[in-house]
Amino acid sequence: MFENLNVWEVGALLLLALLIFGDRLPVVISDGLRMVRNLRNMARSATTDLSKELGTDIQLEDLHPKAFIRKHLLSEEDEQAIRKPLQGVYDGLRADVTGVHDELKDVANAADPRRPGPAPVSTASPAPAPRAVSYDDVT
Template sequence: MLENLNMWEFVGLLLLALLIFGDRLPKVIGDGMRLVRNLRNMARSATTDLSRELGTDIQLEDLHPKAFIRKHLLSEEEEQAIRKPLQGVYDDLRSDVTGVHDELKDVAVAADPRGTAGRPAATSGTAPAQRVASYDDAT
């Protein structure tokens, strides 16, 4: 966190802390450090207890639900079995959206007698298909 601060910002924060807390600043810093230390100890003991209960080695990063399930509850085969049907749905949806997009492009080109469907529209009163085609060509 402190690596994002330059020297002047750090000095400014220190002066602000001195103005707010005055002579109590060392006690406030000590209390803050004690709080951080206690939170780390609680997290460490929680991961140790969880590791002991599950019989696996759990790190603090593994407590994210997705990472926990992926690493400790599912085998690679089970994970692939879960992903396979979802991947098929994703591929089908992507191909459908691509088909609709191509059809909209064709309609925009066919509906424009001047052949300007590929250029950005100058007014806001253009047809939606023309706006889709011009946006797609611009990106």
């Protein structure tokens, strides 16, 4: 949650919290931590109750609708039947993307002047050299 905050931002948030809550800051922090613990316990008891009702072992991560359906409602044959038509499309798309990637690598290697190989042929005329600007031109 706080991965994107640097030291100064965290310090500013702590200072702001200290100004808002003052001497009550330790009490507010402990109340917040107690609330998080209670929410975890409620989630754990809900998954336990759901596991008992369904007769299977359910983890908290399994409560995501897609994961729940995949793990508890579909058999492996059903999942394979759903994946089979899409697998060919996926394989074809992956082959196309790999081909485009390889072609881009070839173009980049050909355009890189540090790499040996034939230099690209340019049909454009060279640009004229820039004219030097003197102090008299500006005034």
